[in-house]
Amino acid sequence: MSWVSKTLNSTLGRKVLMALTGLFLILFLVVHLAGNLQLLIPDGGEAFNKYAATMANNPFIKVVSIGNFAFILIHVIYSIILSRHNKKSRPVGYSITKASSNSTWASRNMGILGTFLLIFILVHLKGFYYEVKFGSIPMTTYEGVEFKDVFAIVSAAYSNVLYVAFYVLSMGFLAFHLSHGFASAFQTLGLNHVKYSPLIRKVGLVFSILIPALFALIPLVMFFQN
């Protein structure tokens, strides 16, 4: 085994892959949210549709989106590898554990939270990404130029109360996943410092509440406007 694969297969190496891909996905959430918030501009979807077209045609964004899919895949695969390894490390369990006395619920259930998020991502990709890229969707015209009316697809989805409920619930899972994941990623990368760690924890907490809340706000607002 080369030193690279040996390192990446060590428990520390696997965790670093989780941390790096996790941090990239955190960054992706910010960009994605910035785009989504344009859905709330009261212009019948013009700003959002133009933004969607820009994203679809930008070669840089195409490369980043391939990276994004790859990082999600690595994050999922390594979480399975790590979970299996960790399970095997304690073949006989305890009859009584008081885990809540020494750790947070989210930190102990990242795998379960992540599984729900993966289901959400798959439903989300099927409903929006796949439809917009490969499905037949209505067109709209602004100043004589034709655009895909992505806004109409989103608006239709968000008029379904079940979909909105599923979306909001998933953002709850995301909040818990981030509440541990954000600061944990820095710790894994060895970035623990008496000056910066308290700040990282605070930013992580604010981030884990604010970002999912803003994501959840969009379908809620659009549902009640419909």
Next chain:
Amino acid sequence: MNLTLKIWRQKNNTDKGAFKEYKIADISEDMSFLEMLDVLNEQLSTKGEDPVHFDHDCREGICGMCSLYINGNPHGPQQTTTCQLHMRSFKDGDVITIEPWRAKAFPVLKDLVVDRSSFDRIIQAGGYVSVNTGGVPDANEIPIPKSIADLAMDAAQCIGCGACVAACKNASAMLFTSAKVSQLALLPQGQVERKIRAENMVAQMDAEGFGACTNTGACEAECPKGISITNIARMNREYFSAVLSSDTV
């Protein structure tokens, strides 16, 4: 006080094992937890039964020999070693469940005794420094800032009891290994083997079958010596800077 004890009994490494219940009466709240078990064992011996096997040595909280997973926490409800836990932490009529440390790398030998030699092998892999033989060097010959010396001493507080492994949902030995890496990496005397130490100790930790770290912080919360998980972050830095720059291919 009168208590009900649910104790894990297991004849040997290959036996399946099971809980057995014991009633014990007239326990003083000033007794240590191990003294309470001594009383139980006296009674079992008098009756001709096999006494409950458990690890202990100094009974002063400094050797790291005692263990026991008591009512869902390693070393019981207080953040101390089992030998320093007193019966006043419990109430009359309590049911106390006592289990051995549970980890693949800590196989049960008998009852509550587990084999922690995996920790010894991690130490052997790199937890040492090279020193020249000869006369005793002068104290303070090498200047070390007080803050660094304090950090190294904090890490060196680890007594290797294994409560971190017992507490961790992944049975991970990161807190132990990181304390042992840190106490030497922080000091000038530890620089000679700095890279090879981090690489070898992490490799040995993995080879022993310990789990990975999820940063739940359970180890830090349960450690009787208050070892901080900042040591785990330091070990990660030590390991990756070693891997990226050492000559080991």
